[in-house]
Amino acid sequence: MNRLVWGIGLLLAGLIGIASPAWSADTPSSGQQILVLLRLAPEHYRPGSDYGGSYGSSPASGARDRLARHIAKAHGLTLVTDWPMPLLGLDCYIMAVPEGQSTDAAAAEVSHDAGVAWSEPMHVYRAQGNAAWKDDPLFRAEPAAHEWRLADLHKIATGRGVTVAVIDSRIESNHPDLVGQVSVQQDFVGDGNAAPEQHGTGVAGIIAAIAGNGIGIAGVAPRAKLMGLRACWQTAGKTPAAPDTLCNSLSLAKALHFAIDHRAQIINMSLSGPPDPLLGRLIDVGLARGATLVAAIDPNQPDGGFPASHPGVVAVAEESMVPPPAKGYLAPGRDIPTTQPGDRWYLVNGSSYAAAHVSGLAALLREKHMAAGSMATLVSAKPGGGVIDACASLLRAARPCDCACPAAAELAADAHR
Numbered sequence: 001m002n003r004l005v006w007g008i009g010l011l012l013a014g015l016i017g018i019a020s021p022a023w024s025a026d027t028p029s030s031g032q033q034i035l036v037l038l039r040l041a042p043e044h045y046r047p048g049s050d051y052g053g054s055y056g057s058s059p060a061s062g063a064r065d066r067l068a069r070h071i072a073k074a075h076g077l078t079l080v081t082d083w084p085m086p087l088l089g090l091d092c093y094i095m096a097v098p099e100g101q102s103t104d105a106a107a108a109e110v111s112h113d114a115g116v117a118w119s120e121p122m123h124v125y126r127a128q129g130n131a132a133w134k135d136d137p138l139f140r141a142e143p144a145a146h147e148w149r150l151a152d153l154h155k156i157a158t159g160r161g162v163t164v165a166v167i168d169s170r171i172e173s174n175h176p177d178l179v180g181q182v183s184v185q186q187d188f189v190g191d192g193n194a195a196p197e198q199h200g201t202g203v204a205g206i207i208a209a210i211a212g213n214g215i216g217i218a219g220v221a222p223r224a225k226l227m228g229l230r231a232c233w234q235t236a237g238k239t240p241a242a243p244d245t246l247c248n249s250l251s252l253a254k255a256l257h258f259a260i261d262h263r264a265q266i267i268n269m270s271l272s273g274p275p276d277p278l279l280g281r282l283i284d285v286g287l288a289r290g291a292t293l294v295a296a297i298d299p300n301q302p303d304g305g306f307p308a309s310h311p312g313v314v315a316v317a318e319e320s321m322v323p324p325p326a327k328g329y330l331a332p333g334r335d336i337p338t339t340q341p342g343d344r345w346y347l348v349n350g351s352s353y354a355a356a357h358v359s360g361l362a363a364l365l366r367e368k369h370m371a372a373g374s375m376a377t378l379v380s381a382k383p384g385g386g387v388i389d390a391c392a393s394l395l396r397a398a399r400p401c402d403c404a405c406p407a408a409a410e411l412a413a414d415a416h417r
Helices: 059-074 103-110 143-147 150-156 198-208 249-261 277-288 351-367 372-377 390-397 408-415
Strands: 033-039 078-085 090-096 116-121 124-127 163-168 182-187 225-230 232-239 242-248 266-269 292-296 314-318 328-331 336-340 344-349 380-382 385-388
Touching: 033 059, 033 103, 059 078, 059 090, 078 249, 090 249, 103 116, 116 277, 143 150, 150 390, 163 198, 163 249, 163 351, 198 225, 198 232, 198 242, 198 336, 198 344, 198 351, 225 249, 242 249, 249 266, 249 277, 266 351, 277 292, 292 351, 314 351, 328 351, 344 351, 351 390
Parallel strands: 163 225, 163 266, 182 225, 266 292, 292 314, 314 328, 328 385
Antiparallel strands: 033 090, 033 116, 078 090, 124 242, 232 242, 336 344, 380 385
């Protein structure tokens, strides 16, 4: 039996609005790149097929490759790799821009070429978490256990039959509180690193850690299944105990495409960065297909950063954020005990973990057959935002119930008006 270990949490810094580190076919690296989106014929894509295989070897694919090489040569760029996006009818080519040249200018120039749908700089995204520096790290109670009355929520729903895609760094799927919870693991970074990482493991625990196993914590939706979609990678931070977690446009687009194509009902993106047309198009496809997408708010960015600012995305910040965001929901995000690599549990802070709470709540609502769009009717302190009353929100999806929360009488009265 692994001992419960409480320790100092993660330090995952806020967004910086700079061009992404360059990404190659195998590993994220230094440099600057742009994405060049070429149109593709939809008939070459077969639902359920791999992204590569016969699709990538078709005559049309060869023609696009030749066009991409021509574009790169004409603009003094270096063709790195490509990745088909059949849900959008596009083939995404990655091209390196010489040092000293603007990625914005290069993308704008390439966008005018024949056959190019559009081009955009590669962006960087960062997880929205912080350290929990406490004199006494033995914080044994989950805030959601009393703020959200988790025991009462779990009498109504546990997330059974719901799949939550965690687009993040690698999850430790054999953690004692996550064994059997991760149904799919896919790596869209491709740097050869197979080690579990802190941020993704922490987010996964808040959403779906096993309940009732006598150790660790209980996730908000302990019967939900997770897709562990690694689109972010852990890097050295300010201290060894506080690594940074980065993602880029392409790795996120790959993971989003996979989550949507494999019908994840909830998609958690505990990260923030600049607006991105490719990611925006994919988010729109996911929302149109009924997925609920939850993202973390960055208070230092306009409208809370992207993808939280994208229409239809459920934007979430930690309750203690000062000043509170102008719009978006507030959920527990300070002194949160959660799973960490090495069979451990640490304390974490940040909007990353507040977003994870709401993704778990979305799984509970989905189990009770609440439609994706109903996330907009979460019971909160103000219309469309504020502190969430999780119990009252779930009551709207399942009545009558035995959830003993303050809003029960009011909701019951509403039902008979």
